[in-house]
Amino acid sequence: MGYNTYAEDGSLKISEDVIATIAGTAAADVKGIAGLSLRPFSDIKGIMRHKPAGHAIRMEMHDGEAVLDISVNLYLGAHIPEVATELQTRVKDAVQTMTGISVSKVHVHVAGVVLTDEAPAVE
Template sequence: MGYNTYAEEGSLKISEDVIATIAGTAAADVKGVAGLSLRPLSDTKGIVRRKPGHRAIRMEMHDGEAVLDLFVNLYLGAHIPEVATELQMRVKDAVQTMTGISVSKVHVHVAGVVLTNEEPIVE
């Protein structure tokens, strides 16, 4: 699946994988984010399982606008409301800027916490 636009000159199709890559790259730059997480699924007994195809970033189109669900792991000590707000702003801006697709919502799901409060030092 993907996002399609049509004009007199031709058409453009942007894959959901491309949008997920853009969103993931933007998310990785947010302080406090340890990484993306596969979307968890619970069975009837409440056991969380992960299945192929359940991605860290999911996109749906509603009335011509994208709604993104982003599943992330955060570092211990990260202030979740601040990190979530930053994620929403950066992901929305990156996707809209690079694709021209209007993003109405970015839902942030904190799937896990990395049990260290230190982010890796990048030199």
């Protein structure tokens, strides 16, 4: 599936995978996040919906605005409210800037904790 937008010269279709990639890249820059989680999301009825491996981000359109769900793992010791707020801001800004799609909400799901204090330094 993709999101369609129209201009005077024609149409533009942006894949949900592209939006997920943008969101995932923005998430990688947030201090405290160990990585995306591959856990499946459930719908309103509680039925698990399995997406293919690699999909930790789900996007839905509501009234012309995107609602994103992102599932992440955090490093041990991360302050969850601060990390979640930073993640929401960065993902929303990145998606809106790169695609022009308005993002109304970014739901953060903390799926797990990595039992190290932070990522190892790369030399």
